[in-house]
Amino acid sequence: MIEFLKKPFAYAAVFAVMLISANVYVLLRTYLIPSVERYSPHTPNTSLYESVTENEDSDSSAEGAVITDNSYSDGNVNISISTLRLYDTDIYVAEAVLSSPGYLKTALADDTFGRNITQKTSETARANGAILAVNGDYYGANSRGYVIKNGVLYRDTVRRDSQYDDLAIYSDGSFGIINEGTVSAQELVNSGVVNLFAFGPTLVSEGEITVSQDDEVGKAMANNPRTAVGIIDNLHYIILVSDGRTRESEGLSLYQLAEVMRQRGCKIAYNLDGGGSSTMYFNGKVINNPTTNGRKISERAVSDIVYIGR
Amino acid sequence: MYILDADNRNMNNTNNVGRDNYSQSVRETSNADTTRNGFRTKSALLRRKCSKTALVYLLVSVFCVIFCLIYERFSYGQYADCMRLMFLPPLAGGALPFEILAHSGSWRRLSRVSYNLWNSGIAVLVSGCLIKGIIEISGRASDYDMLYWIVGISMLASALLIQIFGHGENLKN
Numbered sequence: 103m104i105e106f107l108k109k110p111f112a113y114a115a116v117f118a119v120m121l122i123s124a125n126v127y128v129l130l131r132t133y134l135i136p137s138v139e140r141y142s143p144h145t146p147n148t149s150l151y152e153s154v155t156e157n158e159d160s161d162s163s164a165e166g167a168v169i170t171d172n173s174y175s176d177g178n179v180n181i182s183i184s185t186l187r188l189y190d191t192d193i194y195v196a197e198a199v200l201s202s203p204g205y206l207k208t209a210l211a212d213d214t215f216g217r218n219i220t221q222k223t224s225e226t227a228r229a230n231g232a233i234l235a236v237n238g239d240y241y242g243a244n245s246r247g248y249v250i251k252n253g254v255l256y257r258d259t260v261r262r263d264s265q266y267d268d269l270a271i272y273s274d275g276s277f278g279i280i281n282e283g284t285v286s287a288q289e290l291v292n293s294g295v296v297n298l299f300a301f302g303p304t305l306v307s308e309g310e311i312t313v314s315q316d317d318e319v320g321k322a323m324a325n326n327p328r329t330a331v332g333i334i335d336n337l338h339y340i341i342l343v344s345d346g347r348t349r350e351s352e353g354l355s356l357y358q359l360a361e362v363m364r365q366r367g368c369k370i371a372y373n374l375d376g377g378g379s380s381t382m383y384f385n386g387k388v389i390n391n392p393t394t395n396g397r398k399i400s401e402r403a404v405s406d407i408v409y410i411g412r
Numbered sequence: 413m414y415i416l417d418a419d420n421r422n423m424n425n426t427n428n429v430g431r432d433n434y435s436q437s438v439r440e441t442s443n444a445d446t447t448r449n450g451f452r453t454k455s456a457l458l459r460r461k462c463s464k465t466a467l468v469y470l471l472v473s474v475f476c477v478i479f480c481l482i483y484e485r486f487s488y489g490q491y492a493d494c495m496r497l498m499f500l501p502p503l504a505g506g507a508l509p510f511e512i513l514a515h516s517g518s519w520r521r522l523s524r525v526s527y528n529l530w531n532s533g534i535a536v537l538v539s540g541c542l543i544k545g546i547i548e549i550s551g552r553a554s555d556y557d558m559l560y561w562i563v564g565i566s567m568l569a570s571a572l573l574i575q576i577f578g579h580g581e582n583l584k585n
Contacts, residue, residue, distance in 0.1 A: 113528050121532075121539055128543055128556045243552040262553055326488075347488065377488070377551070395488065 138216040139257070169385055174233050179205050179410060181234050183384055186362070190352040191325075193362060194382050194390050196234050196341040198410055203275030203337060208238060208251045208297045208408050215249070215256045217242050220403035223381040224388050227409055235383040235409035236329050236341055239301040240375040242405030248287040250298040251406065258287035266302035269331070269372035270295040277333040277370040279304050297408070299374060305330060305360035306371035315357045319373065325353035327380035327392065331408060332368030340366045341408075343382035347396035378402040383409075458522055462514035469506030469534075473499040476538065480545075487549045494557075495545025501537040505530075505568065526575035533567030536560055 131137075167176035172183040178201040186193040200206060209230045211221035219242060227235035241249045247261030248268065260282045261268075270278040273294045280290065282300070290298065303319070304312050327346035333339055340363060346353020354362070356373060363371035378394030379402050391399045476499035484491045513522070540560025547554050 110524065110528065114531075117528075117532050117535070121535060125539055125543055128554065129546070131556070132547055132552060132554050133550075240551075243550075245553060245555055375551075 132218075134218060136216060136218045138214055138219065171385075174385060178202065179233060179412075181384070181410065183234075183389065188362065189354055189358050191354055191358075192345045192351045192390070193354070194343045195362075195366060196382065196384065197334075197366070198234065198339045198341065200275070200337045200339070200410065203271075203273060205410050205412070206271065206275060206297075206339065206408070207411060208406055210251060210406050211242075211404065215251075217245065220405055222401040222403050223379075223407050224383045224401060226404075226407045227383040227411075228386070230407075230409060230411055232383065232407070232409035232411040233385065234341065235407045235411075236331070236343055237375055237379045237381050237402075237404045238406035238408050239299040240379060240405050241300065243375075244300075247300040248282055248290065248298050249300070250287065250291060250295055253291070253296040255287050255291050261300050266300075267304050268302070269299040269304070269370075271297040271299075275337045277372075279307055279370065279372075299331075299372060299408070301372075301374050303356065303373055304370070305356065305373055306332060306364050306368050309364065309369050311357070311360040311364055313356045313360050315355065317356045319356070319376070325355055326376050327351075327378070327390075328354050328356075328359045328376040329374040329380045329382075330359055330363055330371055331374060332363045332366070332371030334367045334369065340368050340371070341382070341410075342366075343380050343390045345391045345393075346380075347377075347393055348391060348399075349396070351391070374408070375404065379404050383407075459514045462510045462522070466507045466510035466514060469502045469510060472538075473503040473507060476502065483545075483549070490549045490551075492545035492548035494541045494548060498538055498541035498545065501534045501541070501564075505534050505537070523575055523578055526571045526578065529567050529571035529574065533564045533571060536564035536567060540564060 167174060167179075169175075172185075174181040180199045182197050184195050184197070186195060198206075207230075209226050209232075211219050211226050213229070221229075223235055223237045226232075241247065241257070244261065246259040247257065248259075249255075249257040250270075253273075264281065264283045267279045267281050270280050270290060272278060273296050278295075280295075280298075287298075301319075303317065306312060325346055328342070328344045330342045331339065332342070342359070342363065344354045344359065345351035359373065360371065378392065380390065381388055381392045381401050381404075382390045388401060392401045393399050394402060480495050480498060483495065537560065540557055543560065544554075544557040547557070
């Protein structure tokens, strides 16, 4: 071994190959190699979850739905889409009023929990019969952070950037802001949380904007495509997607996004994964212009979606 | 007058000459200088080697800065501290110490094992900065970066220990 370490060129060559191999392996594990993760053995609060699914089952009015290019109404689900032009950006705002919290759901790409398991928002939406869908928090980009989807606790490790709060959706359809550093995932499930989004930051809380003009997600640039969800009142929601990074649309800062959400009357609003992930699907088609680099309009595959569906 | 240890005194030992990767020119220069000026010439060779290493590290640092600038240019404005600091290991851990060694008369020898391990440690740290930066810029997170820091720092520490306490063969080319 020592003799080998003394040979400059042989050692350098072998070491370089090992280091490059390690780097390639890490990048492949991070970006490409799908890994289905075994999720927490914690039993979900089935009574809460059943109350959601029962409501879903009670829906039988989908066939009588009135559908236009920018609205959907079937008696249980009422959605209207409006397109705004603010801050040199096209903004797509869906206002939804539901008869039951069970219509607001989440779905995993390929119906599988794991890293690098992704699917375009529109594909996941179609597979789940969504009327309206947007990308979620892209839980698969991280190896830590609570993951609770449709009442099932998939991951219970605290997120790295725990200074950010999470958005909790309770079984009665109400929203709450929680911090993973102060409550366990199992406690959240026990308290009735059926869906949790670990992205952020919180845009509006108690009707007041909670971000400053300088705030940004990580070290991203100020203007981006965005996705946000908010609640106005009981079972009355705002789901928003903005374009960005294109000549037509500059994109929104977090503060601008928060302003729009507050102006729409949101009591609580939360920022979801944005950038190239920002996609809004409505009645079978993508209605915004998702783009990663501004040069090509195309959907990015993501880990999860939040949707309104039967 | 520089004090040389046993390794240095053995530099012209025929066994070592046959075993190591001296270039012919260096060997000729070394032999000639040894005849002419004894120990001091061998130290001069080592100092020259350190200067050369420092220069290479400086160029690597500059490359890291340029790479980072280009990468950020295509990252939609996003950046990562780790990638911005990628130039630091080769600068602070490479160019600077080797330049100091080159101009210092207080050291006696430079072990090949230590030299290789030190270079490897710096390479691992630069790789760690690069990989962590790429992952952060893409909005993802990974636990793998910790391995880079542990391996890199361990290699640097081993290199230092071997350099201080070891009796390994001296660096010659």
